[in-house]
Amino acid sequence: MSTSLRLALAAPGEAGDLAAFLGRQLRWDKTAAARLQADGEVVAVFTRPARFDVLAVRPCRLGEPARLDVTVSAGELLEAIDDEHGALTVPGAVTGPSWAGVLPPRGGWRPVSEVPHETLREAAAGVVAEFRERTEALPPEGRTRAALDTLAEEIWSRTLHGTPLPLRAVHAAHALGFLRAAAPATLLSRGPWLRLRTPLGSIAVRRGGLPGLGVTPL
Template sequence: MTLLPLAAEGEAASLAAFLQRLLKYDRAAAVRLQAAGEALAVFGRAPALDVVVVRVVALAEPAELDRTVSAGELLEAVEPAAVTVPAAVTGPAWAGMLPPRGGWRKQEGLPESGPLGLAVQAAVGEFKVRVEELPEDKRTRGELDRIGAEIWGRRLGSTALPLRAAHAAYVFGLLRPEASADLLTAGSWLRLRTPYGSVALRKAGGLPGLGVTPL
């Protein structure tokens, strides 16, 4: 049993909120944990948006760990001052293809976090309107995915980052009006970074199981 002391009570609350959001959309979600020094990175896959969402938690003591666990079991193990890491589970395919730790370079052209959030809200509204305009017999999964792919595949500003990355950051509480947002690249990966965490995805293709229906 591995016990990780947390740096502050707020760290426990933020980790629990992140896990609850994951479990809301995937009750069987798994997360990969990587601890290095006094930081614990929690990687989860945002269902339907085909991105990896990362939440970093500050630890009270240095630790070394790399384990894939059940998100539900991890949530149950979160206490105000520490988290007990559950036993490892067989990881999904995405957990073996995480973004690199280093080599990231900042890219220009990304709108600020406030406009990004507004763009996400406008896109969600557009999706709902376009679906409501469809005749009942045309509201198939294929048609919904086609509309979603068109909307969420749009690029943000002058960057290669698709709108679905900002949507994932918004859904998981990482994109907030008062916080900064940066775009980083490393090899074939893109990363939307805010003070609350990151969203990462490959420039071309994506992670296994692409879907585009809004969360």
């Protein structure tokens, strides 16, 4: 993939929003990768936010149609964003991690339910509060990585009330800024996949987990 490929983004502020999304991703994993796919007027940026066992999808509308499929360094992609001119230059390709080969399907999704924005915000806040409270209740010597992993898995494996969606997906959507827009989200399914689609991006979770992922607490 040529490092000179430059993509103009269609909407004002799109570059800044993408930069913010990548910045949140890199807070957890400074060596994170991102897979870019475009086949028309939208480029989809896929990342695997560490700790959550989900995939995040940030779509960006393009000023001109493009076609590409490449895995790059998320850090290099962040540096290649030109916020002033609303564009990005595609960095050189990197060897993709195992998750990059197991992306959610592009089409064929079936709507399951509409989820109110407040329901998602309250659920995410509840996850954070419970994890913090139960962590603080542990004796200092009990706050091991294994103990915190077990606690995180217990909380995140629960489902959002009235849906099959695990709370790890709701928490990831909150942590990545996808719940900033005060609008309902749509829960969709296809095969082993569930997808929480918000106006700012989607979180996809695969029943049975993703390859090469583990659980670590926030």
